[in-house]
Amino acid sequence: MFLENLGIDATDPVRLGRFWEAALGTTTLTAEPDIVETRLDLDGTAYLDLCFVRVPEPPTSPQRLHLDLRGGEQQQEVAARLRELGAGDLDIGQGEVPWIVLADPEGGAFCVMEDREEFVGTGPIAALPLDSSDPERDADFWAWLTGWVDVDGQAPRALRHPSLSGPLLSLYPEPAPKVPGAKNPIHLDVRLEPGDDADEIAAQIAERGGWELRHNWGDLPWRVFQDPSGNEFCVLPVPGAAA
Template sequence: MSTRLVNLVIDAADPQRLAAFWAGLLGWRIALTDPGEVVVRAPAGDGWDLDICFVPVREPKTVQNRIHLDLASATARAQAERVAAARGLGARPVDIGQGDVPWEVLADPEGNEFCVLEPRPIYQNCGAVAAIVYAAADPGRLASFWAEAGGWRPARTSAPFPALRAPAGVGPWLEFVPAGEPAPVKNRLHLDVAPPQGGDHGHAAEWLIGLGARRADVGQGDAPWHVLTDPEGNEFCVLGPRDHPPR
């Protein structure tokens, strides 16, 4: 049994507005607009192979997110232009204790933190998004779990910042950075995984539980997917079998 990453899901009070912000900032397109979901999709040449899905929630954001995006910059000028564009679209600077760092920490219109990085050679073939970043009490353990659950390969194993990369070696990194204990609220960002065509998502969920996941109830009711948490309590969904979406 195996599963792979298929979506990044972001909770939103106003999915259409938040999707428009991220599509405008990244230069991507809104591929689907439904009452229960707005989907933003990268162009084929970007390297990002996931959909970003914005789903409606009633709960307001109350704590710093444990998952965030880092955006790549090819040059210092490009970094400044990306920051200016973000602010023009409704982002604002935030202080999360980062101190004097060469990257910019911003929050999108609903308060979700993200970073616009200074130029770094390691991210030059990543496209618009350099990394999906998890705050983790045990980065090594969480990286090992997601290497299995997401189907991505270890790209950096050294402590304290292990990281994964898609098998093709392009697109964003999946990084794990040291942090304290998980916040006692549902994450506003989460990943979806799915087995390949011919698989079974019920069997996939049981396989993931064997790797250290647990079943979770986030009010999903009788949904056609399974909601689990990873070994540090981060929610994720196991969807039905699927191929990669067309780009």
């Protein structure tokens, strides 16, 4: 079982996918009107896919997960290039902070980060900050779920791929509890591997404080869960197998 996807809701997957592909330098896997998938290589063997899936209306739920892009000493230049690609400046009440807050072409917030030692070697995505009602508990949950390991960072807990390549998954105290029924516009997906038993994994998720989500999104080839703080995530089947 490993962390495979960032699932991102989009009213126009092609437009939003092309923006992020240009922003991150990723490689197209799928480009269809209702879904665009693009791959970020982490270390030559590991990867993280960004999957933009069509939704009927623009997301209105608070973003409990977003992308922090690596800016470093080129922070201003990176932000300027993103504006040329279609991003806009965004005021979310951040005040005077060392990072730059932008909105993607569909209004989704993301940040271009200042220089930090913890972001050395991350590639274009420095971190994936995730809201949590208990960062210590949820970091243990996500470490088990993904196989990622603890690393130092400014967040109370931060995880990273065992190769120590790619972005940090940073657990921060939530500004407000998850609203029941309010779907995260961005979520994480994990992929089962040969030998993983889907029902056993579901039982272990429940033992660790998560639960399976009973949704009305139709028949899906994967199972949808929520972590102990209510953040949605999907468990994708072993390739070629049913969920």
